[in-house]
Amino acid sequence: MVGMNEIDYFPRDLTIEILSRLPVKDLCKFRCVSKSWYKLLTNDMEFMARHIERSKQTPLLLVRRYLSDGIGEVNNSKITIELTSIDMQGDVTDKFRKVIDGPVHTFISCGPLSILCCMYTLYVCNPSIRQVVRVPYRPNSRLYNIGFGYLPVSEEYKILHMFYPSFVGNGKMGCEIFSFSAGKGVNSGSWRTIGDCPFSAWTDEYPVCVNGTIYWALSSGWKDKSILSLDLEKEEFSSISYPIHESKKYSFLEYVGLMGALCVVGFSGEASTMDIWMLKDRKKIWAMEYSINLFPLCPKFLIPSDDHSEEILVHMEQRDLICYGLKSQKLRRIGYYRAMRTYNKPCLYYGGLTPVHSNGT
Numbered sequence: 143m144v145g146m147n148e149i150d151y152f153p154r155d156l157t158i159e160i161l162s163r164l165p166v167k168d169l170c171k172f173r174c175v176s177k178s179w180y181k182l183l184t185n186d187m188e189f190m191a192r193h194i195e196r197s198k199q200t201p202l203l204l205v206r207r208y209l210s211d212g213i214g215e216v217n218n219s220k221i222t223i224e225l226t227s228i229d230m231q232g233d234v235t236d237k238f239r240k241v242i243d244g245p246v247h248t249f250i251s252c253g254p255l256s257i258l259c260c261m262y263t264l265y266v267c268n269p270s271i272r273q274v275v276r277v278p279y280r281p282n283s284r285l286y287n288i289g290f291g292y293l294p295v296s297e298e299y300k301i302l303h304m305f306y307p308s309f310v311g312n313g314k315m316g317c318e319i320f321s322f323s324a325g326k327g328v329n330s331g332s333w334r335t336i337g338d339c340p341f342s343a344w345t346d347e348y349p350v351c352v353n354g355t356i357y358w359a360l361s362s363g364w365k366d367k368s369i370l371s372l373d374l375e376k377e378e379f380s381s382i383s384y385p386i387h388e389s390k391k392y393s394f395l396e397y398v399g400l401m402g403a404l405c406v407v408g409f410s411g412e413a414s415t416m417d418i419w420m421l422k423d424r425k426k427i428w429a430m431e432y433s434i435n436l437f438p439l440c441p442k443f444l445i446p447s448d449d450h451s452e453e454i455l456v457h458m459e460q461r462d463l464i465c466y467g468l469k470s471q472k473l474r475r476i477g478y479y480r481a482m483r484t485y486n487k488p489c490l491y492y493g494g495l496t497p498v499h500s501n502g503t
Contacts, residue, residue, distance in 0.1 A: 206226075441459070
């Protein structure tokens, strides 16, 4: 049996290989093993990235519910939110509470981190380590459209805020970005403006981040629906048309990230099929990749997914959550309702040690 004094003599590569396979709960306990392990588990970005890659094989759902009376929307009072993590078998893996400044209107994730956006307050959360940090923001400035993404090149998370200027303008939305390092926490970041967005982004559908680009639906009307994109590296906007689908009528048409590509998913009630188009990046051409028979189930909406996901999560009107594996081409039910008292649309995330508090705070 290896003694505590000998554990630091393990080869580093072997230590990383073993620890990267363990859940975050266990890793948090192991911070006390030795100084070298504490440094590895709290400051080593190479290890954290390795662990997240492993965690992508076991994604989690993050569900929120309010424990207060919900009147914060009227008077901006403090309310208590409960965040519950559920695995793909429908079992609760963790649960904790946090007092925040009112109801959440935008609830999105990117990798191991999630965004909780209230009317005047924005939080970044790592549910795996139960850290929730308020993003510095000007008081009395209402938060509108929020996007969230990660840029691997610079190892930065970026929060985009699009808003309508207080002065009379030309109909365009103002834009500002909050950037923070993946290893230094939210307090290391700052806001800066990047000019105007040439479009008005629709707020009913949550944005998704795929390969360093954030996508939103544009409010140009149902028939002429298109997608707004922001390249996080170049910080440039552009728009993409939806796939042409004149031969079918869809009850909903939504976009998600799947298998490293932006996808549009349409459900046809007449044919009980779910069609999936994938965007081919180089030529910006849509290709129909899957047409899935869902009879007799009736989809209600999609759960936003990470671009590395190989499974699509569909919430059904029958109060089921269906997981369809694109590679296995098999459907399975996730009984996550048994773990919940009340329902709010969940988001998908991966377990990770990425801190949202700055080191030493």
